[in-house]
Amino acid sequence: MAAGSLIPLVAGNWKMNGLAASRTEFAKVLAGAAELTGKAELMVCPPVTLIRDFAGAARGSGVTIGGQDCHADPSGAHTGDISAEMLADAGAGAVIVGHSERRTDHQETDAMVRAKAQAAFRAGLTAIVCVGEQRGQREARKTLEVVGAQLQGSLPDGATAAQLVIAYEPVWAIGSGLTPTPADVAEVHAFIRKRLSDRFSAAGGRIRILYGGSVKPANAGELLTISDVNGALVGGASLKATDFLGIAAIYR
Numbered sequence: 600m601a602a603g604s605l606i607p608l609v610a611g612n613w614k615m616n617g618l619a620a621s622r623t624e625f626a627k628v629l630a631g632a633a634e635l636t637g638k639a640e641l642m643v644c645p646p647v648t649l650i651r652d653f654a655g656a657a658r659g660s661g662v663t664i665g666g667q668d669c670h671a672d673p674s675g676a677h678t679g680d681i682s683a684e685m686l687a688d689a690g691a692g693a694v695i696v697g698h699s700e701r702r703t704d705h706q707e708t709d710a711m712v713r714a715k716a717q718a719a720f721r722a723g724l725t726a727i728v729c730v731g732e733q734r735g736q737r738e739a740r741k742t743l744e745v746v747g748a749q750l751q752g753s754l755p756d757g758a759t760a761a762q763l764v765i766a767y768e769p770v771w772a773i774g775s776g777l778t779p780t781p782a783d784v785a786e787v788h789a790f791i792r793k794r795l796s797d798r799f800s801a802a803g804g805r806i807r808i809l810y811g812g813s814v815k816p817a818n819a820g821e822l823l824t825i826s827d828v829n830g831a832l833v834g835g836a837s838l839k840a841t842d843f844l845g846i847a848a849i850y851r
């Protein structure tokens with residue numbers, strides 16, 4: 600499916616950054632969002648401490664607020680964890696699951712990611728499921744094998760396009776300033792699209808596939824216009840509203 604036939608999504612992953620004072624920066628995102636209405640959707644995934652505040656501020660703007668992770672269970676004895684239901688209750692509309700930093704720092708397996716995505720569906724959230732190869736896996740030409748296995752293991756059955764977004768994030772490109780070539784991005788996104796269509800039939804053609812890894816205003820035009828790239832998951836550059844909006848500006 601050609602890029603542009605789905606409404607693109609530009610999602611910002613703030614990671615463990617942001618205090619109450621960050622409301623000012625977020626307000627700048629909200630102010631810039633109106634220009635994108637009908638052309639692209641914006642999402643900001645702040646730390647959980649800011650979700651309720653940001654969701655309130657974003658009401659009516661079209662900007663969605665997302666969590667960065669959730670527990671698979673709806674509630675229970677899991678000190679320090681947050682359930683998908685809690686994120687929804689705080690005003691989130693989506694949650695990132697299976698980010699490479701969660702897979703590495705917290706030893707999250709595909710089965711755990713799948714359970715978290717299932718929890719997101721249960722709570723009425725869109726799950727942004729992250730996949731991507733490590734540098735050594737790319738060098739060993741195992742990228743498609745790795746991504747294929749992650750998709751197979753991390754995605755719940757029966758997902759719809761409203762419930763699921765995929766983020767292809769080569770681990771070596773995250774926060775490094777490095778990016779794959781457009782041809783490499785095109786190859787992986789086409790592969791993901793085929794896998795989604797095989798598994799989810801018509802819905803598979805409507806599930807958005809984001810590219811993530813060192814996206815900036817300077818490279819957004821090249822990366823986000825590739826076929827089957829339906830938006831971006833942005834880390835570092837999402838912390839500054841001008842950069843975040845500068846990336847989304849390619850869709851104006």
Ligand code: PEP
Pocket residue numbers: 612768772773774775811812813814832833834835836
């Ligand atoms: C990310 O962590 O999801 C990410 C894409 O980070 P960055 O944009 O900083 O590479």
